[in-house]
Amino acid sequence: MSVDASLRARAAKVIPGGMYGHLNAVLHGDRYPQFFVRAEGARQWDADGREYVDLMCSWGPMIVGHREPRVEAAAAAQQASGDCLNGPGPVMVELAELLVDLIPSADWAMFSKNGTDATTQALMVARAATGRTKVLVAHGAYHGADPWCTPGLSGVTPNQRADTVEFTYNDLASAEAAAAEADGDVAAILVTPFKHDSFEDQEPADAEFARGVRALADRLGAALVIDDVRAGWRLDLRGSWEPLGVRPDLTAWSKAMANGFPIAALTGADALRGAAQSLYSTGSFWFSATAMAAAKATIEILRESDGPGLMHRAGTRLREGLAAQAAAHGFVVRQTGPVQVPWLSFEGDDTLEKGIHWAGACLEEGVYLHPWHNWFLSAAHTDEEIDRALQGTDAAFAKLRAAYGAD
Ligand code: PMP
Structure with a gap:
């Protein structure tokens, strides 16, 4: 065997x-x-x-x-002096400064562990800012494994799914129709930078669609959230829709951010800073310094090279x-x-x-x-x-x- x-x-x-x-x-x-x-x-x-x-x-x-040596060394040095402490290390501030410097749509950053933390937190910020409930999401898009978004419905109640309204990726008219269905109660439009659903050929975002959802979010007074968890750091370090000239209000990051060390980030615009600050959103391991040191080294390497x-x-x-x-x-x-x-x-x-x-x-x-x-x-x-x-x-x-x- x-x-x-x-x-x-x-x-x-x-x-x-x-x-x-x-x-x-x-x-x-x-x-x-x-x-x-x-x-x-x-x-x-x-x-x-x-x-x-x-x-x-x-x-x-x-x-x-x-096991890239510079990332491993940064993580090991932090681990040797302390990882999970009574508060974050200075590296949390350094990492947030790095993200704000690098990402044009980011005026602030919050950290967590998994991509689902960041997408969920994005929706909380959008809801806190708008006082609204519904979120427009593309049919078939993956945004994580919490009850509101997991593709498997076992253990999920209908209530937990009631606040998402689906549209078809790259079909602006369907996003407009979803907004109409939500009847003014739209907190956010959540979208991946290109269509990367499993079992299907991938599809680039149509520039007109990207600009269209930006304009729709503005018209509705809702937040445009890019889920860059999967594509982030591979296409453009400034954010995956930056080449299209479309800037989100919020961006969810994770996966490649620390070359395998566990960390996620939510970055956002100034207008949402107060809403972000109003959340009670935290986790026992969210402020561990090792992954933050690894993220800083990873992003610096990506930027320099x-x-x-x-x-x-x-x-x-x-x-x-x-x-x-x-x-x-x-x-x-x-x-x-x-x-x-x-x-x-x-x-x-x-x-x-x-x-x-x-x-x-x-x-x-x-x-x-x-x-x-x-x-x-x-x-x-x-x-x-x-x-x-x-x-x-x-x-x-x-x-x-x-x-x-x-x-
Ligand atoms: N959003 C996207 C686009 C993803 O690809 C993933 C993970 N595959 C997530 C969110 C969730 O990330 P995590 O599994 O780290 O919670």
Whole structure:
């Protein structure tokens, strides 16, 4: 029995279902290992010692390379002098100053742990500011796992879902209709910077849609909230809609902010400072200094080295390589999303059967990517790492062709 199988058998006895949530390998396909023991740079090793080029980056958090020395040193130095104390360390102020300096829409920052903390806190600020209840959200968008937003409805009451009204991403008329349905009671419009729903091709935000939801929020007197938890720090360090010239009132950040250390942030505009201050919003571990020190180092590295530019280069190399391989093996594929947050699907593969087969073959060839969730690149994905990944994907296309034939 493999180490992974034996851990799964033990887990089944002491952990509900053996595992839960987004890292539950059962959801990812037959061949996915559940347990991992080590990571370095752009590589991870599973519990059976198999090595992978990591194209999932722990589902987003890793961004400058697993165990990046400067981030590890900053975290270790803070940890050595104190982490979870009776109050935050000076690093909390330094980190907030860094965010306010870097992000044009940010006049202040609040910190928490997970992306769901930040999106939930954003809605609290918007509601405190407006005295209103409803939030407009895109159908199918993921904003976290609290009752108001979890995609699974088990354990959730209808009341907990009653305050969101859905619209269709990139369809301004549907956002206007959702606002009309909420009948003046709109506290916020919550939107991801591009459409990155699972099981589907990704879609860039239409500039007209982005400007339109900004104008709609202004007309309604509601807050425009960007959920940059997934895309944040990979596309543009100033915020993912900054290139479109659309500035949010509030932005939720997490995932890659500290290269794997647990932290989230909500940043916002001056007009919402008073509302933010009015909340009672806190957590036992929210002010731990180690993750803040790691975040500061991570963001400084990304800023000094043009992290998004490095990831763009790596992502372009990967996308071009995959396109050439797919064509050479006779497959028609679609590659969607920004190159730093890529995904590949096969033409006509509505059930994702081919995608699952190909991703499983990639695993066998030492490349960890995903059949129904977008992937993530990092600044540690050098040309050599991308080329190593492409060796594996090429062999996986050959296996897919042997199983299914060319398109
Ligand atoms: N928003 C988005 C866009 C996300 O991708 C995620 C996490 N996948 C979240 C919110 C929730 O973050 P967390 O899992 O850290 O609570």
